[in-house]
Amino acid sequence: xxxxxxxxxxxxxxxxxxxxxxxxxxxxxxxxxxxxxxxxxxxxxxxxxxxxxxxxxxxxxxxxxxxxxxxxxxxxxxxxxxxxxxxxxxxxxxxxxxxxxxxxxxxxxxxxxxxxxxxxxxxxxxxxxxxxxxxxxxxxxxxxxxxxxxxxxxxxxxxxxxxxxxxxxxxxxxxxxxxxxxxxxxxxxxxxxxxxxxxxxxxxxxxxxxxxxxxxxxxxxxxxxxxxxxxxxxxxxxxxxxxxxxxxxxxxxxxxxxxxxxxxxxxxxxxxxxxxxxxxxxxxxx
Numbered sequence: 001x002x003x004x005x006x007x008x009x010x011x012x013x014x015x016x017x018x019x020x021x022x023x024x025x026x027x028x029x030x031x032x033x034x035x036x037x038x039x040x041x042x043x044x045x046x047x048x049x050x051x052x053x054x055x056x057x058x059x060x061x062x063x064x065x066x067x068x069x070x071x072x073x074x075x076x077x078x079x080x081x082x083x084x085x086x087x088x089x090x091x092x093x094x095x096x097x098x099x100x101x102x103x104x105x106x107x108x109x110x111x112x113x114x115x116x117x118x119x120x121x122x123x124x125x126x127x128x129x130x131x132x133x134x135x136x137x138x139x140x141x142x143x144x145x146x147x148x149x150x151x152x153x154x155x156x157x158x159x160x161x162x163x164x165x166x167x168x169x170x171x172x173x174x175x176x177x178x179x180x181x182x183x184x185x186x187x188x189x190x191x192x193x194x195x196x197x198x199x200x201x202x203x204x205x206x207x208x209x210x211x212x213x214x215x216x217x218x219x220x221x222x223x224x225x226x227x228x229x230x231x232x233x234x235x236x237x238x239x240x241x242x243x244x245x246x247x248x249x250x251x252x253x254x255x256x257x258x259x260x261x262x263x264x265x266x267x268x269x270x271x272x273x274x275x276x277x278x279x280x281x282x283x284x285x286x
Contacts, residue, residue: 030154034162035172047151051077052159052172059175067179070156070254071261077152078265081145085266086273091135093277096212098132156258160186185254194256199246201263206238209270 030037035052037045051073059069105128109121128134162172163186177184181191189195249256 031157032161033158035155035158036162044147044151044154047147048154048158051148051151052155052162055155055159056172056175064174064176065179066159066175066177066185066254067257069175070185070258073155074152074258074261075265077148078262078269081148082269084144085269089270089273090133090277093274094132094134098128098134101128101131152258153255156254157252160184160254179253179257182253185252185257187253188251189249189253189256192250194253194260195246195249198249198256198259198263199242201260201267202242202245203238205263205267205270206241208267210235210238 035049055066055069055073057069058072059066062068062072102125105121105124109117112118112121159172159175160177163175163177177186179185181193182189245259249259
């Protein structure tokens with residue numbers, strides 16, 4: 001699937017995140033209510049409650065510190081989602097490996113719009129997809145992770161609001177919300193250290209993930225106008241997304257810590273997956 005389509009899907013994902021995670025009631029957002037509040041989309045709220053209680057259990061067994069449970073739960077969620085992430089990343093890499101042949105195919109059928117030529121081009125394109133193990137629907141895999149990431153975001157935002165409130169089987173008032181220099185992870189970082197780390201990690205991660213590996217660089221084929229425009233859009237996002245997340249992280253140190261741990265782990269995932277893909281590419285060339 002082309003990058004332009006992936007960008008459109010990303011926009012859809014962002015809209016879904018906003019719609020599902022920030023439902024309003026009486027002028028308030030979901031983030032203004034403690035864990036266990038009866039409202040919102042039931043499946044997501046059930047997942048929020050389960051994750052929050054699991055976070056509580058981890059924290060209570062590891063010193064009663066909220067930040068410890070948050071870090072451990074983040075690593076668990078990211079690890080469980082690794083196969084989906086790896087498959088999605090592999091689809092992107094496979095498409096990059098196939099791009100030179102796809103470019104040749106487009107050049108071969110350039111200007112041939114008759115039905116017979118179009119069918120033949122589609123058949124040859126599917127052969128290329130088969131050769132490189134590309135599933136046209138592979139870029140939809142990230143959608144499978146969306147419910148749990150939406151729920152995790154709500155958990156981090158709402159657990160501090162649950163202190164002193166009866167919420168399910170967990171007594172969140174027993175949690176210690178302090179973390180090193182921060183007295184309350186439900187509030188902002190007084191020195192802005194975590195928000196700065198969020199912006200830096202997100203920026204360098206996106207820069208790293210968008211950079212095509214050396215073994216995939218192909219200078220023989222010039223970029224089309226659409227490809228160039230897509231790259232410009234991705235570059236704009238590379239600057240806008242970190243700033244947007246950093247702005248949100250300023251008001252909630254727990255969210256900032258969650259994103260720092262999550263982005264660092266995702267950096268590791270991408271690095272490992274690229275090493276595996278490079279090995280596969282070299283084997284394919286032999």
